[in-house]
Amino acid sequence: xxxxxxxxxxxxxxxxxxxxxxxxxxxxxxxxxxxxxxxxxxxxxxxxxxxxxxxxxxxxxxxxxxxxxxxxxxxxxxxxxxxxxxxxxxxxxxxxxxxxxxxxxxxxxxxxxxxxxxxxxxxxxxxxxxxxxxxxxxxxxxxxxxxxxxxxxxxxxxxxxxxxxxxxxxxxxxxxxxxxxxxxxxxxxxxxxxxxxxxxxxxxxxxxxxxxxxxxxxxxxxxxxxxxxxxxxxxxxxxxxxxxxxxxxxxxxxxxxxxxxxxxxxxxxxxxxxxxxxxxxxxxxxxxxxxxx
Numbered sequence: 001x002x003x004x005x006x007x008x009x010x011x012x013x014x015x016x017x018x019x020x021x022x023x024x025x026x027x028x029x030x031x032x033x034x035x036x037x038x039x040x041x042x043x044x045x046x047x048x049x050x051x052x053x054x055x056x057x058x059x060x061x062x063x064x065x066x067x068x069x070x071x072x073x074x075x076x077x078x079x080x081x082x083x084x085x086x087x088x089x090x091x092x093x094x095x096x097x098x099x100x101x102x103x104x105x106x107x108x109x110x111x112x113x114x115x116x117x118x119x120x121x122x123x124x125x126x127x128x129x130x131x132x133x134x135x136x137x138x139x140x141x142x143x144x145x146x147x148x149x150x151x152x153x154x155x156x157x158x159x160x161x162x163x164x165x166x167x168x169x170x171x172x173x174x175x176x177x178x179x180x181x182x183x184x185x186x187x188x189x190x191x192x193x194x195x196x197x198x199x200x201x202x203x204x205x206x207x208x209x210x211x212x213x214x215x216x217x218x219x220x221x222x223x224x225x226x227x228x229x230x231x232x233x234x235x236x237x238x239x240x241x242x243x244x245x246x247x248x249x250x251x252x253x254x255x256x257x258x259x260x261x262x263x264x265x266x267x268x269x270x271x272x273x274x275x276x277x278x279x280x281x282x283x284x285x286x287x288x289x290x291x292x293x
Contacts, residue, residue: 007031010153011064013057013080014098015043018124019070021131022097022157023051029156036060061087066150067094073241074104081108090116093146095154097138099123099177099238101245102167103252109142109166118146121166122154123173125180127233129220134158137176141169174246180217181239181263181280187218188284191225192291202226224281232279239280240267 007030012023015037027033027050034052036059037043047053054060061067061084069084071077077100084094085108094112096105096119105121112119120142130136136158140147147162154160163169187208194204205226209219224233243264250257270276270286 008065010066011060012068014070021128034060057083058087069096071098074100088115088117092117093150094119095122097122099242102170106167118143121169125176139163139169139172142166177242178246178260182259184280185263188287192287221281228282235277236270237276
């Protein structure tokens with residue numbers, strides 16, 4: 001069991017943009033952090049800051065009191081689970097901060113439960129800037145006692161909220177990501193309409209984001225809509241992956257998701273035009289190109 005008198009040893013599987021930023025945040029807070037990823041090269045800055053590299057997920061699970069995963073999809077979660085689960089011990093907590101299918105997450109949670117450990121699904125809303133500021137919105141599903149056990153760890157990364165049983169944190173995250181995709185698409189549509197009417201794009205965007213429709217997410221992406229960056233905060237490929245998960249959940253639950261369906265269609269076109277790795281703000285350029293041809 002993790003002692004409440006000291007910080008637990010934390011191990012990260014997945015040190016990409018989000019996982020690496022979260023591991024760095026905990027290192028800065030004084031945690032002892034272990035890590036592993038598909039390639040060590042991208043983790044070298046973290047190693048220089050004190051992260052202890054481990055070659056595989058199984059060894060990391062054996063060494064760490066709290067395991068954190070930040071990985072891209074269902075298949076990656078299932079593959080990592082095959083390495084982690086045999087090494088888990090009674091009382092350990094595994095926090096999966098990936099956005100994956102609630103169904104697959106629950107299946108993995110059942111396997112973890114058989115070891116005496118607990119799996120929490122803890123997807124986040126926010127990107128690397130929010131990780132660095134410690135302001136992520138974190139939605140947690142799973143055993144409530146396990147949640148309280150690791151709440152201080154999650155509190156270093158943002159604002160965690162216990163949602164309910166396994167899979168419920170993920171269900172809420174998918175609901176939020178529907179709105180994220182639809183908001184960006186609607187903003188891009190309105191901006192393009194204004195610009196084609198002769199309104200200066202920068203002026204239109206400034207007024208739009210200052211109006212009642214200007215959510216914090218859209219305000220943060222204002223510069224990206226004006227000048228699409230080479231490095232995405234949240235790329236179109238991952239956005240569509242989350243929409244597909246939401247649509248699958250909607251079909252299972254018999255919930256109509258018409259705006260998610262429309263956004264999914266536009267993202268399919270965006271990927272066909274080569275925007276797969278570009279930020280979701282790139283839907284403005286996609287609409288512009290489609291309407292010019």
